[in-house]
Amino acid sequence: MKISNFSCLSQSQTPLVDCLKSLSQQPDAAFYAPGHKKGQGIASNLTDILGNSVFKVDLPELPQLDNLFAPEGVIKEAQHLAAELFGAQQTWFLINGSTCGIIAAILATCKTGDKIILPRNIHQSAIAGLILSGAIPIFINPEYDSQQDLAYSITSVSLKQTLQQHPDTKAVMVLYPTYQGVGGDLAAIAQITHQYDIPLLVDEAHGAHFAFHPDLPPSALSLGADLTVQSTHKVLSAMTQASMLHLQGNRIAPSRISQALQLLQSTSPNYILLASLDAARQQMALSGDRLMNQTLELAAIARKQLSAIPGISCLELIPSPGFSYLDPTRLTVNVTQLGLTGYEADEILDQQLGVTAELPLLKHLTFIISLGNTTEDINQLVNAFKTLSLSPSPFIHFSPTPLFSLAPLSLSPREAFFATSETIAIKKSSGRICAELICPYPPGIPILMPGEIITSEAIDYLQTVLTLGGKISGCSDPNLTTIQVIN
Numbered sequence: 130m131k132i133s134n135f136s137c138l139s140q141s142q143t144p145l146v147d148c149l150k151s152l153s154q155q156p157d158a159a160f161y162a163p164g165h166k167k168g169q170g171i172a173s174n175l176t177d178i179l180g181n182s183v184f185k186v187d188l189p190e191l192p193q194l195d196n197l198f199a200p201e202g203v204i205k206e207a208q209h210l211a212a213e214l215f216g217a218q219q220t221w222f223l224i225n226g227s228t229c230g231i232i233a234a235i236l237a238t239c240k241t242g243d244k245i246i247l248p249r250n251i252h253q254s255a256i257a258g259l260i261l262s263g264a265i266p267i268f269i270n271p272e273y274d275s276q277q278d279l280a281y282s283i284t285s286v287s288l289k290q291t292l293q294q295h296p297d298t299k300a301v302m303v304l305y306p307t308y309q310g311v312g313g314d315l316a317a318i319a320q321i322t323h324q325y326d327i328p329l330l331v332d333e334a335h336g337a338h339f340a341f342h343p344d345l346p347p348s349a350l351s352l353g354a355d356l357t358v359q360s361t362h363k364v365l366s367a368m369t370q371a372s373m374l375h376l377q378g379n380r381i382a383p384s385r386i387s388q389a390l391q392l393l394q395s396t397s398p399n400y401i402l403l404a405s406l407d408a409a410r411q412q413m414a415l416s417g418d419r420l421m422n423q424t425l426e427l428a429a430i431a432r433k434q435l436s437a438i439p440g441i442s443c444l445e446l447i448p449s450p451g452f453s454y455l456d457p458t459r460l461t462v463n464v465t466q467l468g469l470t471g472y473e474a475d476e477i478l479d480q481q482l483g484v485t486a487e488l489p490l491l492k493h494l495t496f497i498i499s500l501g502n503t504t505e506d507i508n509q510l511v512n513a514f515k516t517l518s519l520s521p522s523p524f525i526h527f528s529p530t531p532l533f534s535l536a537p538l539s540l541s542p543r544e545a546f547f548a549t550s551e552t553i554a555i556k557k558s559s560g561r562i563c564a565e566l567i568c569p570y571p572p573g574i575p576i577l578m579p580g581e582i583i584t585s586e587a588i589d590y591l592q593t594v595l596t597l598g599g600k601i602s603g604c605s606d607p608n609l610t611t612i613q614v615i616n
């Protein structure tokens with residue numbers, strides 16, 4: 130189905146959902162993939178959990194369903210409606226999470242040897258973008274709150290200085306907001322970036338809801354971002370892996386985004402994920418205000434009641450460099466006064482009190498409150514913390530997260546990824562060049578990346594995380610007794 134203009138489309142429509150529905154109702158003898166043929170051949174233990182209907186819409190790129198990589202039908206319509214609602218000139222639906230959108234943003238703007246400025250607390254997907262593109266990272270340390278032991282945003286002042294030192298930079302990428310919902314002064318960051326006529330790319334994985342309520346931080350597009358990537362699945366109602374990339378202005382050619390995404394996404398996109406983006410967009414268009422009001426109310430109740438519990442404190446907005454906005458729907462609870470690590474508190478909450486956090490860290494637990502939460506969830510959260518606070522242990526003191534070393538990389542992430550490496554004892558690795566991308570996961574922010582000099586502080590920190598119950602990804606030795614270094 131080809132369409133020539135969008136004038137007859139409205140936000141109450143769901144072109145992709147409707148097309149899937151009507152195809153699922155048309156009987157046919159299916160000689161196309163997937164092999165389960167609309168559920169007829171699916172394993173019964175899966176239908177026991179999922180029922181049959183989900184498989185009837187697990188369809189391939191049938192002519193009516195358009196083509197994700199050359200959209201001219203229902204996908205084009207659905208993406209157009211999303212662009213209109215989120216305030217973009219063009220929107221791409223992503224079926225491989227914000228991960229592939231962030232990599233595509235780097236591939237579309239930087240070639241091998243080009244410089245890109247990034248905060249050092251960037252998500253690992255950006256490092257993957259550096260490895261694939263061959264771009265040279267110029268890292269800026271984010272503002273760091275030593276009392277909270279949390280990293281926030283970079284500042285416009287540090288960006289200005291870095292751009293003066295590297296005026297040949299080709300793009301700036303920032304994290305807005307952080308996992309804890311903290312946003313920096315993005316408008317000022319955009320203004321300085323644009324003085325060099327280069328694009329501002331934003332990892333807005335945790336901010337897909339921002340455009341829908343004035344009490345939330347402003348969206349990245351409204352503050353001047355050229356490109357932003359949002360995990361629609363993290364905070365709105367799309368299914369896991371379903372994300373969006375939005376573009377505005379003329380600093381990035383849309384064709385480069387399409388080419389990059391073609392390299393990164395499956396040629397068999399899952400239509401259930403795509404339809405979930407279409408449905409989430411319609412839901413926000415029709416009920417976004419009500420849903421965000423309700424979510425903000427629940428979050429405010431939770432924040433107030435948690436803050437009244439002895440030994441518990443929630444992260445609050447205290448405007449300071451790197452901290453201009455706080456998403457009120459993100460609750461970050463410090464548990465150190467209870468004498469617990471975030472990991473220990475997480476285990477007790479999850480296994481004994483039926484409450485599961487999004488992100489445990491050494492000192493904190495972060496909870497996402499979204500349109501899916503109920504008053505009962507909030508009551509359970511508050512009661513669980515009341516129980517947890519009844520038997521505090523002695524206060525514990527942790528060494529803080531190491532401030533990242535910003536010594537220039539000895540090798541670019543790409544060169545290091547392809548260089549020959551060897552495995553050595555981790556205790557002998559300080560001063561060597563790392564060959565691995567090592568992150569506590571979540572949050573997936575690398576403590577060491579390929580090409581970076583290993584420091585004793587980084588090793589101590591990773592070992593502390595592991596000893597205290599955190600999970601580390603990317604290290605070939607899960608016990609961290611050995612590490613891969615460049616020969």
Ligand SMILES: Cc1ncc(COP(=O)(O)O)c(C=O)c1O
Pocket residue numbers: 225226227228229231252254304307308332334335360370372572573
């Ligand atoms: C800050 C940040 N950026 C990007 C991503 C990647 O998002 P996705 O899971 O949608 O691929 C994540 C995932 O946790 C994240 O926390």
